[in-house]
Amino acid sequence: MTEVIDGEAVAAAIRSGVSDCVETLTASGVRPGLATVLMSDDPASETYVSMKQRDCEEVGIEGFHVEIDPDAPASELYDTIDDLNDREDVSGILVQLPVPDHVDKRTVLRRVAPEKDVDGFHPENVGRLVAGDARFKPCTPHGVQKLLDAYDIETEGADAVVVGRSDIVGKPMANLLIQKAPGGNATTTVCHSRTRNLEEKVGSADIVVAAAGIPGFVDGSMLKEGATVIDVGINKVDADTEKGYELVGDVDYDSASEVAGAITPVPGGVGPMTRAMLLYNTVKAAGLQHDVDVDLP
Numbered sequence: 001m002t003e004v005i006d007g008e009a010v011a012a013a014i015r016s017g018v019s020d021c022v023e024t025l026t027a028s029g030v031r032p033g034l035a036t037v038l039m040s041d042d043p044a045s046e047t048y049v050s051m052k053q054r055d056c057e058e059v060g061i062e063g064f065h066v067e068i069d070p071d072a073p074a075s076e077l078y079d080t081i082d083d084l085n086d087r088e089d090v091s092g093i094l095v096q097l098p099v100p101d102h103v104d105k106r107t108v109l110r111r112v113a114p115e116k117d118v119d120g121f122h123p124e125n126v127g128r129l130v131a132g133d134a135r136f137k138p139c140t141p142h143g144v145q146k147l148l149d150a151y152d153i154e155t156e157g158a159d160a161v162v163v164g165r166s167d168i169v170g171k172p173m174a175n176l177l178i179q180k181a182p183g184g185n186a187t188t189t190v191c192h193s194r195t196r197n198l199e200e201k202v203g204s205a206d207i208v209v210a211a212a213g214i215p216g217f218v219d220g221s222m223l224k225e226g227a228t229v230i231d232v233g234i235n236k237v238d239a240d241t242e243k244g245y246e247l248v249g250d251v252d253y254d255s256a257s258e259v260a261g262a263i264t265p266v267p268g269g270v271g272p273m274t275r276a277m278l279l280y281n282t283v284k285a286a287g288l289q290h291d292v293d294v295d296l297p
């Protein structure tokens, strides 16, 4: 029987643990706060930011939101980040990506104070993750690690294949899986668009993390019997629905679930975990900044 990994349930447990952390912080006189910054009029980005704000409210994290005209000079975004870096009541800062073309993304990622970089994208935090001394693990791969743990899926000694090498998913995912630490110790292969014999590599994996951004890219015929399949993909495809589209993963769920030992659905798998881990990083940031011990979930 294939086990369906319930990301909604695991994320709810993480949120509950985060609420407890908020109570601990509040008892010490600290109100954790997350600032989101949006410099875009893309409806998807607007939706993501408002979901993050709603999540904050649910667990008692104070939400701050700054909107910047997408045509404004880049300096306006940099100045906003500087202001948020200086504010006592802001524990974490999230600049919603992508930013407009005239804004240098690298500058943005370096501008956020590493202590408030709850996305974990600042080079200092990337370096710490690679060195095995993570401060903030990026939310999506951290969420995947939590899902594997929640379902007792052993990473130690497992052959893992990550499809995708982006800075926000593939690379940090692989870095977490190779760490000599709980949730790591996997023998990890990273595949990308130049990989030869990708099918062979995926077919030998005990754990497959699909993050290529291609609908249905991994199907059942590619998988080893009993493999754990984590589908990170969120892809919009045309469909006969009210909105005219539907969201699908990078895994062909129907064929993959015939072969997999465990599998995440889309929606309801990795997506809710990404959101929950942002809250986790925010209370972690508040605890570190104010020297309050929080019992992270």
Ligand code: NDP
Pocket: 140, 163, 164, 165, 166, 167, 168, 169, 170, 191, 192, 193, 194, 195, 198, 211, 212, 213, 214, 232, 233, 234, 235, 270, 271, 272, 274, 275
């Ligand atoms: P990117 O587009 O930044 O990266 C895609 C990666 O897939 C690249 O490394 C690319 O290789 C690789 N790739 C593309 N085509 C192929 C191919 N034919 N064979 C093998 N590898 C290939 O995407 P992201 O990492 O940002 O996101 C991946 C997916 O995850 C998207 O669907 C995105 O929407 C989703 N996502 C979901 C989140 C969630 O919370 N569930 C959070 C973040 C993203 P190369 O480097 O060579 O170009």
